Amino acid sequence: MKLSISNLAWNEDNDTVVYDWMQKLEYQGLEIAPTRLFKANPYDCLDEAKKFMEFLKTTYNLDIVSMQSIWYGKKQSIFGTCEERNYLLEYTKKAIIFAENVKCPNIVFGCPKNRIIKEPEQIEVAIGFFDELGKYALEHNTVIALEPNPRIYNTNFINTTREAIEFCKLVCNKGIKVNFDFGSVLENNENFCFGKSEIQLINHIHISEPYLKVIKKRELHKELKKILLKNDYNGFISIEMNSDLDLRKLKETMKYVKEVFI
Incomplete structure (x- = not known):
């Protein structure tokens, strides 16, 4: 397993401080929210994104390993009008091209407000x-x-x-997998009853808390590690928190996650 952290966990004024910690603690990946780097029209900033990728690699030996908040600021819905859906399709395809340009192998699809389903048959x-x-x-x-x-x-x-895994099976497409979110596990009081074939559908893992609060030390983290090792998960374990915390807490969390999962 490999370690990464989302850049939503600190403010941009502290970027270089955190990148330095990541390098020293042997984190290999940075997870990015594109609008955190490029405020307006991020997917039009391909040249700038490539330069940022090269800067990370040459200066800190870090790769961009995941993207999140890909529809930040968008109001359209998957289950809205055809025009809304087509807009989101094309916008997401631009996000995919952006990911390709920075060699990012994972795009997290969260976007809760853009996916409110109105009728059961809309699953199709x-x-x-x-x-x-x-x-x-x-x-x-x-x-x-x-x-x-x-x-x-x-x-x-x-x-x-479980719903994410079952929907992934319905789509049955190698380009659609699951982001395992620990905060969701906690909020829903879920268990870890997943078979190897289901673990193989997981492409990325967020270690988080509900509402992206500071990560607490939990025995459940150790249980998760055992299951992932048993089922040969070799993807990234990524810290996801909001930026409303003391930087010292962030560094402590980075050390803790490394101790548990590596």
Whole structure:
């Protein structure tokens, strides 16, 4: 397993401080929210993104290993009008091209407010939507990882890890996998009853708490590690928190996650 951290966990003024910690603690990957780096129209900033990728690699030996918050600021819905859905398809395809340009192998799909389902039969709409995106992602050397979002985030579509896995099976597309979110496990009081074939659907893992609060030390983290090792998970373990915390807490968390998972 390998370590990464989302750049939502600190403010941009502290970027170089955290990158230095990452290098010293042997973190290999940075997870990015594109609008955190490029405020407006991030997917049009391909040249700048490539330069940023090269800067990370040459200066800190870090790779961009995941993207999140890919629809930040967007109001359209998968289950809205055809025009809304087509807009989101094309916008996400731009995100996929962005990911390809920075050699990013994982795109987390969270976006709770953009995925409120109105009728049960609309599941077919979602299957078609993600099937098209999964095929496009594979063509461009990346994967869309579906993240369960509990109801506390005001959505009703894919609230649990089990639902994410079952939907992934329905789409049946190698470009669509699952983002395992520890905060969702906690909020939903889930267990870890997953078979090897289901673990293999997990492309990325967030170590988090509900509402992205500071990560607590938990025996469940050690249980998760055992299951991942048993099932040969070799992807990234990524810290996900919000930036409303003392930087010292962030460094302590980075050390803790390394101690548990490596």
